[in-house]
Amino acid sequence: MAVRVYFEDTDLSGIVYHSNYLRFMERARSDLLRLIGIDQRGAFEKGDGVYAVADMTIRWLLPARLDDDLVVETSCTDIGAATISMRQRILRAGELLTDADVRAAFLSPAGRPRRQPADWVARYRALSMAVHPA
Template sequence: MAHIFTCRVYYEDTDLAGIVYHANYLKFIERARSEWVKSLGIDQVAMKRDEGLAFAVRQMEIDFLTPGRFDDELTVETRTEAVTGARLTLKQEVRRGAEVLFTARVVLVTLSDTGHPVRLPHKLRLQLH
């Protein structure tokens, strides 16, 4: 099932040419992932405080297809592609209406307080499916 996050392109999100600056797509999809995790009932602050765990981006493949522009209303669709013992792979698309502007395949891992990768907790894996 897909999670949908809506955002608007502000002046500060654009470059001199008036299009979305490339790095801002990463901000849009990060916000969408945070809202997706929250919608699953996962409290990342409590996860860090109580279990010493945090999500981290391990790998990302991105494709810039067509530019977004000032005042566009964008939607970010987030879908689970795969969940393994140690990794969570997501597919994210940024759209303006039906037009896909940007795609990303994002691999997340869970890190301990020491910064070392650890297996995703079983309860968490169940929530992510």
């Protein structure tokens, strides 16, 4: 996913404020799900459940700056019964700026872990195989 750094994303020095990287990654994860046909809003509205980030490890290697053109890469690294793990990298002209591992849990409307829909798991597996063929 392409991202341009705007003034609102930066601090006084013109460097992207650390929490804004999380926004960039959240948008990229949401867009990825939409692209592979996962309807999060529909699942929520039907009462099936929603994803919530359970944990995240992030490494900031180099700063992004005002007006930079960035790319957020997202790939599936593990697919569990109730969780999905993804690796996300933010790059500028091929140079790695930020590297993160994210695990999201699928939760029932009551906030309890719940198995992800089987067709969603199949979509993740297909995506994972396209990126990492056996």
